[in-house]
Amino acid sequence: MIDLQGVLKRFGALTAVDHVDLSIEEGERIVIIGPSGSGKTTLLRMINFLETIDDGRILIDGREAGYRRDRKGRLVLEKQSVICTLRSEIGMVFQHFHLFPHMTVLQNVMEGPVTVKKQSREEARAVALDLLGKVGLLDKRDVYPAFLSGGQKQRVAIARALAMKPRLMLFDEPTSALDPELVGEVFSAIKSLAAEGMTMVIVTHQMGFAREMADRVIFMDNGKFIYEGTPAEVFSDTMDNPRVKAFMDKVL
Amino acid sequence: MTSRPGSNRISTPWPGARACALGLLFILLVIPAVSWAAPGNGDQYDLLARATQLVQEDRLDEAVDVFRKVPPPPPGEDAGIFVRSRMEAAKILLSNKDYQASAAMCHEILSLLPDNLEAKNLLSKIQAAQTPKWVRFLKDMKTYLPTLAKATVMTLLLVLITMFISPVGGLFIAMGRISRLQVLSGLFWCYIWIFRGTPLLLQLFFIYYGLPSLGITLDPFPAAVLGLGLNYSAYLAEIMRGAIESIDAGQMEAAKSLGMSYWQAMRRIIIPQTYKRLVPPVGNEFIALIKDTALVSTIAMVELMRAANQIYSATFNVFILFQAALVYLVLTSIFTVSFRKLEDRLGVYENR
Numbered sequence: 001m002i003d004l005q006g007v008l009k010r011f012g013a014l015t016a017v018d019h020v021d022l023s024i025e026e027g028e029r030i031v032i033i034g035p036s037g038s039g040k041t042t043l044l045r046m047i048n049f050l051e052t053i054d055d056g057r058i059l060i061d062g063r064e065a066g067y068r069r070d071r072k073g074r075l076v077l078e079k080q081s082v083i084c085t086l087r088s089e090i091g092m093v094f095q096h097f098h099l100f101p102h103m104t105v106l107q108n109v110m111e112g113p114v115t116v117k118k119q120s121r122e123e124a125r126a127v128a129l130d131l132l133g134k135v136g137l138l139d140k141r142d143v144y145p146a147f148l149s150g151g152q153k154q155r156v157a158i159a160r161a162l163a164m165k166p167r168l169m170l171f172d173e174p175t176s177a178l179d180p181e182l183v184g185e186v187f188s189a190i191k192s193l194a195a196e197g198m199t200m201v202i203v204t205h206q207m208g209f210a211r212e213m214a215d216r217v218i219f220m221d222n223g224k225f226i227y228e229g230t231p232a233e234v235f236s237d238t239m240d241n242p243r244v245k246a247f248m249d250k251v252l
Numbered sequence: 253m254t255s256r257p258g259s260n261r262i263s264t265p266w267p268g269a270r271a272c273a274l275g276l277l278f279i280l281l282v283i284p285a286v287s288w289a290a291p292g293n294g295d296q297y298d299l300l301a302r303a304t305q306l307v308q309e310d311r312l313d314e315a316v317d318v319f320r321k322v323p324p325p326p327p328g329e330d331a332g333i334f335v336r337s338r339m340e341a342a343k344i345l346l347s348n349k350d351y352q353a354s355a356a357m358c359h360e361i362l363s364l365l366p367d368n369l370e371a372k373n374l375l376s377k378i379q380a381a382q383t384p385k386w387v388r389f390l391k392d393m394k395t396y397l398p399t400l401a402k403a404t405v406m407t408l409l410l411v412l413i414t415m416f417i418s419p420v421g422g423l424f425i426a427m428g429r430i431s432r433l434q435v436l437s438g439l440f441w442c443y444i445w446i447f448r449g450t451p452l453l454l455q456l457f458f459i460y461y462g463l464p465s466l467g468i469t470l471d472p473f474p475a476a477v478l479g480l481g482l483n484y485s486a487y488l489a490e491i492m493r494g495a496i497e498s499i500d501a502g503q504m505e506a507a508k509s510l511g512m513s514y515w516q517a518m519r520r521i522i523i524p525q526t527y528k529r530l531v532p533p534v535g536n537e538f539i540a541l542i543k544d545t546a547l548v549s550t551i552a553m554v555e556l557m558r559a560a561n562q563i564y565s566a567t568f569n570v571f572i573l574f575q576a577a578l579v580y581l582v583l584t585s586i587f588t589v590s591f592r593k594l595e596d597r598l599g600v601y602e603n604r
Binding site: 048050080081084085087088089090091092094096098099100101102103111112115116117144145146147160161164 | 500502503505506507508509510511512513514516520521524525600601602603
């Protein structure tokens with residue numbers, strides 16, 4: 001569905017993502033793990049163009065998308081309307097939720113369809129209520145985000161992303177800002193989403209979750225893929241990659 | 253009887269001389285003294301003349317006493333001198349603020365000549381002088397209330413129009429300032445630099461007196477609105493830019509991740525979140541604006557300040573300035589309370 005080919009991102013002298021290839025298949029659940037600062041989040045943000053690539057290319061359904069080259073041959077982002085259309089098909093859930101604080105839960109979930117897709121309010125409302133039901137927050141629909149717990153906020157954020165009916169969901173450390181007892185409710189929301197066959201890429205530090213969810217686990221370090229495999233392979237006791245092994249010993 | 257030549261020269265040459273000298277002394281001193289001590293006997297013309305003389309010598313208290321000694325005329329005879337003397341006494345007493353005595357003089361005249369206009373006029377003058385300042389103020393206020401009310405409406409109109417224009421202009425300029433296009437951002441930086449960096453008074457002068465030399469002549473009202481609008485837009489632009497930049501960058505990213513364009517995100521997500529943060533500083537600006545409208549009085553706009561000044565020039569009644577101050581205070585107070593309420597209402601989504 002989406003292919004990243006040789007993507008590169010530099011922040012000054014630091015190479016955050018170093019010529020990475022990633023192919024995301026329809027219905028696939030990819031979990032990216034690795035130490036902090038390894039480029040996981042940057043890679044994830046590249047997929048929906050919140051981070052621009054300095055080199056490489058991004059293919060959507062086999063066609064190059066999002067960038068063109070200027071006269072000097074540098075990569076530049078396509079014009080805004082193109083990018084917006086691409087983004088509207090990719091949902092993203094942030095570590096710090098980023099709910100719209102001036103809108104109620106229901107308004108948050110309706111915002112995308114109404115503003116971007118120009119859906120009627122009634123239609124958007126029906127979809128939003130359905131999604132809120134799925135994440136178990138129907139009773140909170142008229143509450144402002146400030147009055148929710150972290151877990152509730154993140155579930156609203158998931159519903160808000162889903163309201164756009166995306167083909168792909170990106171999760172950027174969705175539970176890292178949560179109290180431990182609230183992690184479970186967010187995971188189960190993501191799991192039920194997976195059960196419906198949603199394609200997703202998840203960056204997380206929760207190894208148990210990675211093991212349970214992933215079709216494919218990618219271990220990233222210093223902007224590169226160090227190891228790629230099934231959960232069984234990555235979390236096996238006989239892991240022979242020393243860097244992965246060292247990381248696993250630390251976190252598990 | 254022998255006599256020495258020296259003493260002879262000193263002694264009176266003839267015996268009748270002593271009697272003559274005594275007689276002269278009597279005429280010079282005693283007769284006037286007696287006539288002074290018994291005024292009833294004196295001529296009313298003499299009294300008037302003496303009193304007038306005393307007035308000229310600035311011996312006013314004595315003059316009053318003499319004026320009052322002029323007796324009322326016998327029935328049927330001319331009362332001219334009597335009236336004249338009582339009037340003069342009354343005027344001096346009035347200028348000494350002895351209102352009661354002054355009024356008594358007038359009443360003496362009126363008891364004799366009930367229709368005397370001069371006395372009546374002086375009586376009303378005495379009454380006016382006795383009226384407390386605040387009563388006079390109330391009377392002036394009643395007279396000038398329509399003028400002041402009109403001027404207040406004009407001030408309010410200026411404030412309201414500027415309150416409408418400047419946020420629109422301010423948002424426009426703020427958007428230009430945060431633009432990534434250097435040229436645009438620089439252009440609006442210049443605008444803010446000029447309009448915040450020079451006195452509003454000077455800007456008003458330039459628009460009203462300066463622009464005509466460039467072929468643009470504006471009436472006072474449009475000139476005032478333009479000056480206030482341009483100036484306040486610059487101030488509000490900086491406040492709005494600050495508020496927009498204070499919104500968490502994650503909000504823009506979240507909006508973009510839903511597929512929103514920059515302007516959709518601004519309009520739907522970022523700008524609405526600035527409203528509450530904008531209220532305190534913008535409220536401050538608008539309160540300053542109410543007072544700054546006084547400056548447009550310098551470009552021939554008749555608003556509250558100018559009207560108060562005009563009325564003061566006409567009446568020298570300081571209270572009119574107090575009254576104008578009160579109107580400004582009432583206006584600013586209404587604003588203060590309203591903005592406080594607005595801030596609370598805009599903050600409903602906050603958990604506090």
